[in-house]
Amino acid sequence: MTNAARTVHFKIYRYDPDQDAKPYMQDISVEIESTDRKLLDAMVKLKAQDDSISFRRSCREGVCGSDAMNINGKNGLACLTAMDSFPEGKPIVLRPLPGLPVIRDLIVDMTQFFKQYNSIKPYLINNDPPPERERLQSPEDREELDGLYECILCACCSTACPSFWWNPDKFVGPAGLLAAYRFIADTRDQATSDRLDDLEDPYRLFRCHTIMNCVDVCPKGLNPTKAIGKIKEMMVRRAV
Amino acid sequence: MTYTVRKFDAVIVGAGGAGLRAAIQLSEAGYKTAVLTKVFPTRSHTVAAQGGVAASLGNSEEDHWHWHMYDTVKGSDWLGDQDAIEFMCRKANEVVVELEHYGMPFDRLDNGKIYQRPFGGHMSNFGEKPVRRSCAAADRTGHAMLHAMYQRNIKVNTQFFVEWQALDLVRDADGDVLGVTAMDMETGEIVVFHAKATIFATGGSGRIYYSSTNAFINTGDGLGMAARAGIPLEDMEFWQFHPTGVAGAGVLITEGVRGEGGILRNSDGERFMERYAPNAKDLASRDVVSRAMTTEINEGRGCGPNKDFVLLDITHLPPETIMKRLPGIHEIGLQFAGVDCLKEPLPVVPTCHYQMGGIPTNYLGQVVVPKDGESSVPVQGFYAAGECACASVHGANRLGTNSLLDLLVFGKSAGETAVADLGKSGNAHKPLPQEAIDRTLARVDRLNHQKVGADVHDTRLSMQRAMQKHAGVFRFKDMLAAGVDRITEIEQEVARTQIKDKSKVFNTARIEALELDNLIEVAKATIVSANARTESRGAHVRDDATDTPETPDGRDDKNWLKHTLWYREGSRLDYKPVHMKPMSVDTIELKKRAY
Ligand SMILES: Cc1cc2nc3c(=O)[nH]c(=O)nc-3n(C[C@H](O)[C@H](O)[C@H](O)COP(=O)(O)OP(=O)(O)OC[C@H]3O[C@@H](n4cnc5c(N)ncnc54)[C@H](O)[C@@H]3O)c2cc1C
Ligand code: SF4
Ligand code: SF4
Numbered sequence: 083m084t085n086a087a088r089t090v091h092f093k094i095y096r097y098d099p100d101q102d103a104k105p106y107m108q109d110i111s112v113e114i115e116s117t118d119r120k121l122l123d124a125m126v127k128l129k130a131q132d133d134s135i136s137f138r139r140s141c142r143e144g145v146c147g148s149d150a151m152n153i154n155g156k157n158g159l160a161c162l163t164a165m166d167s168f169p170e171g172k173p174i175v176l177r178p179l180p181g182l183p184v185i186r187d188l189i190v191d192m193t194q195f196f197k198q199y200n201s202i203k204p205y206l207i208n209n210d211p212p213p214e215r216e217r218l219q220s221p222e223d224r225e226e227l228d229g230l231y232e233c234i235l236c237a238c239c240s241t242a243c244p245s246f247w248w249n250p251d252k253f254v255g256p257a258g259l260l261a262a263y264r265f266i267a268d269t270r271d272q273a274t275s276d277r278l279d280d281l282e283d284p285y286r287l288f289r290c291h292t293i294m295n296c297v298d299v300c301p302k303g304l305n306p307t308k309a310i311g312k313i314k315e316m317m318v319r320r321a322v
Numbered sequence: 323m324t325y326t327v328r329k330f331d332a333v334i335v336g337a338g339g340a341g342l343r344a345a346i347q348l349s350e351a352g353y354k355t356a357v358l359t360k361v362f363p364t365r366s367h368t369v370a371a372q373g374g375v376a377a378s379l380g381n382s383e384e385d386h387w388h389w390h391m392y393d394t395v396k397g398s399d400w401l402g403d404q405d406a407i408e409f410m411c412r413k414a415n416e417v418v419v420e421l422e423h424y425g426m427p428f429d430r431l432d433n434g435k436i437y438q439r440p441f442g443g444h445m446s447n448f449g450e451k452p453v454r455r456s457c458a459a460a461d462r463t464g465h466a467m468l469h470a471m472y473q474r475n476i477k478v479n480t481q482f483f484v485e486w487q488a489l490d491l492v493r494d495a496d497g498d499v500l501g502v503t504a505m506d507m508e509t510g511e512i513v514v515f516h517a518k519a520t521i522f523a524t525g526g527s528g529r530i531y532y533s534s535t536n537a538f539i540n541t542g543d544g545l546g547m548a549a550r551a552g553i554p555l556e557d558m559e560f561w562q563f564h565p566t567g568v569a570g571a572g573v574l575i576t577e578g579v580r581g582e583g584g585i586l587r588n589s590d591g592e593r594f595m596e597r598y599a600p601n602a603k604d605l606a607s608r609d610v611v612s613r614a615m616t617t618e619i620n621e622g623r624g625c626g627p628n629k630d631f632v633l634l635d636i637t638h639l640p641p642e643t644i645m646k647r648l649p650g651i652h653e654i655g656l657q658f659a660g661v662d663c664l665k666e667p668l669p670v671v672p673t674c675h676y677q678m679g680g681i682p683t684n685y686l687g688q689v690v691v692p693k694d695g696e697s698s699v700p701v702q703g704f705y706a707a708g709e710c711a712c713a714s715v716h717g718a719n720r721l722g723t724n725s726l727l728d729l730l731v732f733g734k735s736a737g738e739t740a741v742a743d744l745g746k747s748g749n750a751h752k753p754l755p756q757e758a759i760d761r762t763l764a765r766v767d768r769l770n771h772q773k774v775g776a777d778v779h780d781t782r783l784s785m786q787r788a789m790q791k792h793a794g795v796f797r798f799k800d801m802l803a804a805g806v807d808r809i810t811e812i813e814q815e816v817a818r819t820q821i822k823d824k825s826k827v828f829n830t831a832r833i834e835a836l837e838l839d840n841l842i843e844v845a846k847a848t849i850v851s852a853n854a855r856t857e858s859r860g861a862h863v864r865d866d867a868t869d870t871p872e873t874p875d876g877r878d879d880k881n882w883l884k885h886t887l888w889y890r891e892g893s894r895l896d897y898k899p900v901h902m903k904p905m906s907v908d909t910i911e912l913k914k915r916a917y
């Protein structure tokens with residue numbers, strides 16, 4: 083393995099309300115080595131060069147959901163984006179997740195996103211007295227939760243969703259709806275009909291027009307559209 | 323510089339597994355509680371835990387908490403406190419079942435019970451043969467657990483302060499703890515959280531090493547804060563190097579891979595663990611496997627162009643098993659090693675993973691310090707749980723899956739003890755001492771005004787490289803002594819770090835500089851404690867501790883069966899006895915540790 087250095091060019095969205103009158107795009111380059119496999123590795127080098135560049139990061143392995151951003155026009159996680167996936171010679175363009183207020187540089191205010199998550203009561207509801215041991219669940223019933231429980235709340239999906247951009251206060255958005263279905267699908271949860279009632283609303287669920295942006299960007303390969311479809315199906319079924 | 327004061331019954335620093343578990347206790351009891359966290363709760367590093375959480379549920383075969391206790395004591399190389407270990411193993415079923423009731427999506431057996439897999443060092447019938455004790459949700463147990471507990475906290479209305487960085491512990495002249503100072507990362511505002519109960523759950527400090535499975539945020543803040551406030555740190559020489567970090571990337575490959583049948587091979591394709599641990603083989607205790615791998619590499623049987631890693635092979639397992647039980651590992655292989663583990667073995671090296679030591683606590687989650695000739699006296703108002711605490715259940719070496727258990731059991735007991743103490747306390751808060759607040763203001767002020775000085779990134783890197791070199795998997799007398807000098811030099815650099823970013827708003831450069839203040843305390847405690855302990859025990863193995871009949875494998879029970887306590891002031895060391903007496907059963911007697 084050689085650690086040959088190469089130079090990478092970036093265009094980064096910069097805005098510090100403490101210093102800047104308005105946001106601007108900064109051109110900046112950094113030397114990276116072949117061991118800097120991921121975009122996040124390169125960004126850490128960038129930050130060593132200019133410590134004012136601000137972004138969130140933690141796990142560097144795609145499980146914490148901190149470093150979601152808009153990378154060359156598409157939402158994704160910096161830590162899962164390979165440096166060799168970028169076309170050579172062109173600057174890498176980094177912007178904050180679209181549609182949410184910017185706190186600083188690539189850091190957005192996610193209050194609205196989490197408000198929607200909280201609104202679907204994202205916890206198991208079961209009012210039976212808890213048994214002494216675990217509640218039983220068959221492997222097949224448990225499998226229903228696969229593709230749902232793995233969400234890392236990175237917000238790549240909801241901030242790629244036009245319906246969420248227009249109605250962030252009223253439309254639950256793909257991440258929240260995925261979570262809603264995660265509990266609806268759980269055989270241990272007893273609140274299915276309340277959960278469906280809560281979503282039976284022109285905005286909360288029905289603003290989704292199956293545009294599929296959410297599926298396209300989810301770094302964990304989850305499919306909120308499918309979950310939304312299943313919720314809609316259940317509503318139809320219970321209406322007849 | 324200005325600050326404001328806010329009053330709470332309790333403040334919890336940390337919203338990983340331990341902090342969230344404690345918070346459930348306080349919220350359910352109705353106490354006004356502030357939970358501070360540097361990152362949104364589900365971004366805490368508990369999220370990265372893969373393999374599982376130990377409990378002798380016996381869902382697949384006979385199991386017993388007493389066997390679990392035996393394994394844990396043996397795994398700890400007898401440095402663990404047997405009362406705390408008994409407490410933890412006996413509580414395991416209760417806390418894991420509670421988690422299931424919170425909604426955790428455990429994998430299931432055909433009979434609907436929680437799925438359990440084998441894990442290193444967990445055996446049946448007092449060390450006979452591997453037992454299935456690790457309760458798992460695929461290889462995403464930590465994620466499933468952290469989200470389930472965060473969700474439970476939403477249900478019980480816990481009040482979170484997200485992206486608030488605690489800076490210093492507030493302790494008065496009596497030594498009582500009265501809360502913390504903290505900074506709102508978004509605005510730079512400084513607030514004193516004045517509380518009657520303060521619970522630390524700040525997690526690990528693996529970022530003192532260059533190569534680590536830990537997240538960027540694992541900077542030992544709780545340890546640094548405690549040390550600056552005069553609380554000693556216990557057993558900091560004991561660091562677990564996980565056998566299987568992805569070579570070059572540090573990302574963890576769970577031991578669950580070997581639990582499901584994975585095999586370690588050297589450049590000859592040999593299953594070398596058969597030579598080092600004939601019984602447990604690839605599922606021997608972590609320190610044993612890490613040393614075996616390092617020996618293979620040092621003797622020229624490593625793989626790759628630089629012969630600097632070994633291979634973890636699961637190509638013989640059915641692809642369905644891999645995709646069902648280890649889907650995250652498949653993804654990590656592709657992402658961080660460029661390897662499809664269905665077809666090719668994964669390149670792995672021992673990587674810094676877990677701190678066995680920490681803030682000294684007892685099984686009730688109280689922080690305890692030596693006082694008036696007694697070795698363990700509770701500090702009024704101060705509790706700790708999870709990786710930042712040392713109960714001590716892991717002693718000189720932790721068994722896999724015992725940490726997620728630790729944070730559940732002791733997160734809960736710290737919460738319960740705090741609730742009980744709050745019930746007894748009066749309404750009034752003790753007055754705040756100005757001095758403790760001044761320490762924080764001075765630290766922040768220095769960073770805001772320092773114009774020339776040491777670069778944070780470079781200084782941190784020197785520290786990480788020095789720790790890797792001087793206090794790694796194998797330790798050498800001369801290297802340790804030189805390491806103490808080197809870290810002491812770097813400590814001086816840390817005192818004069820400089821940042822260019824002076825903004826008040828979400829200043830991540832300042833956050834990193836403040837974190838480095840904590841990392842260096844942890845590094846210093848580690849190197850000084852390791853240098854002083856002239857035996858080999860568990861994860862701490864040095865060249866000058868010889869194998870004799872009185873000191874098998876270099877373990878010297880006559881002189882070193884004791885806990886280290888490192889004090890920041892003067893970098894002083896003290897020691898305290900190991901609790902050899904369990905709560906209800908007989909002592910698990912000392913013997914040579916073999917797998
Ligand atoms: C990759 C990996 C895999 C693992 N797998 C397993 C496993 O399978 N089984 C097992 O038993 N163990 C496992 N472990 C170990 C285990 O996951 C950890 O020990 C455990 O999760 C630590 O939990 P915690 O609650 O103590 O800390 P964390 O989850 O790290 O949480 C720390 C919290 O403290 C907060 N915090 C820290 N400093 C401050 C500050 N200054 N101000 C405010 N907040 C602060 C953080 O924001 C965070 O919320 C694994 C560890 C790693 C690294
Ligand atoms: S499918 Fe629905 S939720 Fe997903 S992006 Fe489109 S409108 Fe949004
Ligand atoms: S569904 Fe996918 S993109 Fe959306 S928040 Fe969850 S992990 Fe992120």
Ligand code: FES
Nearest residue numbers: 140141142147161
């Ligand atoms: S840093 Fe955690 S998801 Fe990228």
